[in-house]
Amino acid sequence: QVQLKESGPGLVQPSETLSLTCTVSGFSLTSYSVSWVRQPSGKGPEWMGRMWYDGDTAYNSALKSRLSISRDTSKNQVFLKMNSLQTDDTGTYYCTRGWELDYWGQGVMVTVSS
Amino acid sequence: DVVLTQTPPTLSATIGQSVSISCRSSQSLLHSNGNTYLHWLLQRPGQSPQLLIYLVSRLESGVPNRFSGSGSGTDFTLKISGVEAEDLGVYYCVQGTHAYTFGAGTKLELK
Numbered sequence: 001q002v003q004l005k006e007s008g009p010g011l012v013q014p015s016e017t018l019s020l021t022c023t024v025s026g027f028s029l030t031s032y033s034v035s036w037v038r039q040p041s042g043k044g045p046e047w048m049g050r051m052w053y054d055g056d057t058a059y060n061s062a063l064k065s066r067l068s069i070s071r072d073t074s075k076n077q078v079f080l081k082m083n084s085l086q087t088d089d090t091g092t093y094y095c096t097r098g099w100e101l102d103y104w105g106q107g108v109m110v111t112v113s114s
Numbered sequence: 115d116v117v118l119t120q121t122p123p124t125l126s127a128t129i130g131q132s133v134s135i136s137c138r139s140s141q142s143l144l145h146s147n148g149n150t151y152l153h154w155l156l157q158r159p160g161q162s163p164q165l166l167i168y169l170v171s172r173l174e175s176g177v178p179n180r181f182s183g184s185g186s187g188t189d190f191t192l193k194i195s196g197v198e199a200e201d202l203g204v205y206y207c208v209q210g211t212h213a214y215t216f217g218a219g220t221k222l223e224l225k
Contacts, residue, residue, distance in 0.1 A: 035214070037214075044206060044216050044217065044218050044219050045163065045206065045208075045216045046216065047208075047213065047214035047215065047216070058213065060213065060214075061115070061213075094162060094163075096163075099151065099210055100151075100153055100165060100168040100169070100210070101153065101155070101163075101165055101208065101210075102165045102168070102174065103165075104162040104163055104164065105162065106162055107162055
């Protein structure tokens with residue numbers, strides 16, 4: 001069955017770089033896109049960017065200067081790197097599949113604090 | 115950027131009551147390919163969002179048919195025909211025509 005699972009550090013220092021991995025199963029990264037979405041506690045989700053099935057990427061214009069999304073199709077993994085983290089980057093980070101966001105991972109909580 | 119305005123922000127309902135949530139877009143969500151990428155998600159407490167309705171009115175597999183979506187252009191509606199206890203949570207509309215943006219959410223609670 002289709003599954004997505006996020007992994008990464010729970011705590012990041014301010015000004016440091018966040019690195020997250022989304023490991024997928026049950027579908028191919030060369031057939032479906034994968035997006036990263038984050039959600040501050042008690043607030044609505046925010047789309048961050050996506051890895052297209054053909055390897056192209058798209059980013060939220062507000063985050064583009066700090067964000068990079070890549071993948072390793074042999075490992076069924078999509079990666080997120082975001083630099084210059086601040087406290088308002090704290091929240092739960094999800095990866096989700098496809099143009100209709102039909103499957104979501106469980107999310108990983110990231111706290112930006114010294 | 116496209117702004118999605120959801121109303122009401124909170125909805126109190128009794129079991130069996132029918133309710134509607136509105137989602138209005140700051141610009142048309144009709145894509146040049148003819149599709150309208152407006153979807154509805156439900157996020158239950160402590161859970162990840164789940165897809166209910168995609169492309170305005172298409173019911174995601176496994177979602178009960180008491181959920182329905184309608185609309186076009188800039189105005190969209192999610193209707194629940196007979197609320198059940200498992201429907202409680204926060205509903206989000208999300209558009210994928212112009213990158214992606216989410217509405218602020220509508221919290222459905224029991225009256």
